[in-house]
Amino acid sequence: MHIHPELVTLMAAELIFLLVRSPDILILVKSARQRSNDEQHRIERGLARGIVVEALIFAPASAFLLILLAPFLLPDRLINISVSASYAALGVISYGFPFATIRRVVTLVALNTLSEFARLAPPPMVRRLVNGHD
Amino acid sequence: MTDHRDEMGRETRGRTLGASLRHSAVKLAEWAGWLDFVDGNIVRHYFDALRLADTGRPLRLADTAPPKFAEFLLTALATARAAEAMIGDLNERFADECQKFGPRRAVRLYWARTLRSLWPLLMRAIARALRRNAVIAAVRRLF
Numbered sequence: 001m002h003i004h005p006e007l008v009t010l011m012a013a014e015l016i017f018l019l020v021r022s023p024d025i026l027i028l029v030k031s032a033r034q035r036s037n038d039e040q041h042r043i044e045r046g047l048a049r050g051i052v053v054e055a056l057i058f059a060p061a062s063a064f065l066l067i068l069l070a071p072f073l074l075p076d077r078l079i080n081i082s083v084s085a086s087y088a089a090l091g092v093i094s095y096g097f098p099f100a101t102i103r104r105v106v107t108l109v110a111l112n113t114l115s116e117f118a119r120l121a122p123p124p125m126v127r128r129l130v131n132g133h134d
Numbered sequence: 135m136t137d138h139r140d141e142m143g144r145e146t147r148g149r150t151l152g153a154s155l156r157h158s159a160v161k162l163a164e165w166a167g168w169l170d171f172v173d174g175n176i177v178r179h180y181f182d183a184l185r186l187a188d189t190g191r192p193l194r195l196a197d198t199a200p201p202k203f204a205e206f207l208l209t210a211l212a213t214a215r216a217a218e219a220m221i222g223d224l225n226e227r228f229a230d231e232c233q234k235f236g237p238r239r240a241v242r243l244y245w246a247r248t249l250r251s252l253w254p255l256l257m258r259a260i261a262r263a264l265r266r267n268a269v270i271a272a273v274r275r276l277f
Binding site for chain 2: 041042044045046047048049050051053054058103106107109110111112113114117118121
């Protein structure tokens with residue numbers, strides 16, 4: 001059976017996503033009673049949305065980007081051994097770069113910004129922001 | 135007049151590229167669920183501070199009111215007593231969720247619940263209208 005090599009990349013990216021995020025997916029399939037407080041907090045903060053967005057947008061986009069760059073990334077010698085394996089490796093790599101790298105950088109910047117805000121904004125100011133007065 | 139100051143009280147007219155990128159990073163990370171381990175209140179207060187810097191006004195009570203159009207739709211399609219009960223229930227949940235998730239998500243959830251209730255209400259309204267038309271047509275045939 002012939003599978004299009006680009007499809008192999010996409011499947012590999014989705015499978016590596018499943019492997020990496022399996023603990024989080026497990027939290028999603030648990031019932032509210034089975035979850036710990038931390039897990040419930042993560043659900044309320046948008047864990048489900050994060051998983052869906054990652055599976056449907058980020059992982060495929062990252063794989064697609066590497067497919068576009070495949071001619072530069074895959075040497076002929078490697079493709080001659082096995083096209084499917086080469087493209088599957090591309091899919092596995094695509095989860096780490098660019099997606100996971102960008103996620104790490106963006107999360108780090110966001111955390112730094114939030115921690116700076118939490119450190120500098122005095123509590124009365126936070127109260128005023130919420131209530132409109134001190 | 136708009137107060138061009140950010141959450142730290144600094145001038146924001148001509149906000150630097152670095153600051154804009156940092157704000158975008160927080161927005162993207164929050165949307166994508168990458169900050170699910172962070173306390174939601176900090177993120178909410180941060181966005182409120184940004185809003186204050188951009189508009190010069192803090193979050194008002196009007197911003198945390200349930201969506202009026204959704205209430206109107208429920209009132210229009212349900213019977214008076216059912217509409218009152220539904221709106222009361224939705225508003226109670228809305229107030230809870232405003233505290234828990236912030237007004238924007240609470241409004242989205244309010245709309246989701248309203249739309250879920252609207253489909254059966256709409257079907258019932260159509261069935262009622264058809265029944266009324268059938269009765270009118272029967273009366274016309276008789277006279």
